[in-house]
Amino acid sequence: MSNNTVIAQVGLAERPRKSRLPARLDLLQSLSGLFLALFMWGHMFFVATILVSEDLMWTVTKFFEGYYFFGQSYPWLVSVIVGIVALVFIIHAALAVRKFPINFRQLQVMRAHAKEMRHHDTSLWLVQVYTGFAMFFLASAHLYQMFVWPELIGPGFSGDRMWGAYLGFWFYPVLLLCVELHGSIGLYRLAVKWCIPNMSREFLSKLEKALLVFFLLLGAVTLIAYMKIGIHVKAGDFQKDYTPSSVMMEHSKAAPTSMDGMLVKGE
């Protein structure tokens, strides 16, 4: 047993020199949150390519599966990205849960405080607690699904998922609401916490609201676009493993019999 452990065991750990761990954890909580919020912005733009065309969304999907680098699709590359995001997500969740009300007294006093104070930032924090708590489960389910079955991404597959194929119709709208609220409020709170960028809170608050509305609307429109496709997939008039007609043509010309190398196998 090291000296430090013995000293810590009798409750005198803080005597010799205070641990730097709380400092690093505080920094890591902010950085992991920043990473996740920025990732979600990127994520939103990638999935929103469906609004431009199914072909563009397909291209983005294949890009992340390495098709344009290796001439072949490897969905496990997506799993790697999902794995990294999931790791950051778990770290962030573990660090953020330290701040949650942990017993009835704390919850009772915090809720009464927020209600009576009628204070914007205090109420925002409660939104973070509720949406964060919901995402322990919702985001975990989504990340797990994308990690294990990365091939379920694409115009047809995503449409099918969002039209209730695996997790229910309610899943993506609720997750979208939680992510966008938590992300935009989180970024605002990071800015006021570190004073980086050092701008007025009024401005940052307006910016946060504008970003929230923008991403919620974009998300909602994108979700509807996928759901529409999902309806067609269910009806059987949209291919689940959708491939742009131009790509099909090209391949049928070049190698009419070997499509397997390029495409992800459907179910």
Added chain:
Amino acid sequence: MSEAQKTVQSGGAQQTRNRTLTFHILRYNPQVPGDKPRLQQYQIEEAEGMTLFLALTEIREHQDPTLQFDFVCRAGICGSCSMLINGRPGLACRSLTKNMGTDITVAPLPVFELIGDLSVNTGKWMRGMSERLETWVHTQEKEINLSKKEEVMDPDLAEKIYELDRCVECGSCVAACGTAQMRRDFVGAVGLNKIARLKLDPRDNRTDADFYELIGDDNGVFGCMSLLGCHDVCPKELPLQTQIAFLRRKLATIECTECNK
């Protein structure tokens, strides 16, 4: 009671009839066995330029001499009369009733030890915090030489220190803090502001590592969740947000040579 007051007042020289204010005051005396917290109503007629402090004084003098509340300066200087006014901490002497509705709820500050009704023992809490954070200038001088001329301080720096030194320890920031409500060991903005002030002071020889020993944990600067209630209710309008952020930035990346991992 209120009708009688209205008659008295309306018989005077006033042209317009003043508003009748209803105060809902939290009454509870922990010294009285079996006493239970309750809201008691009082009605008074508003006077021009009336502050909450004046209204409470009127209630105590004319309606209920048992009502307990604190005050000293009556001018927003001492910080004694801080209380929850319609749910938010503020100084009674600086709160004009004309800015409020006709129903006003008044309660004692949370977190601090309750003496009775609206009176709380902020002094006890503040002393504990000051001792814990050693909120006094630490000099390395072995010998105190009073005849020696003091070192000159840059006026801008002196101004900055003075700005943070304006804190009157009223306790509003602590009562407005969600973290302090949930975690009773949290030092609050008042404590962090004092460290920020001493950190600026060239007469204080303590290093960042020394300050880290005092506030480098979840009861100190890293416990702050940036809800900023403190910043928004401070009657002295101290720049608490930037001061806490300043300490956080300094201490979050502090190196360690001999610390206990």
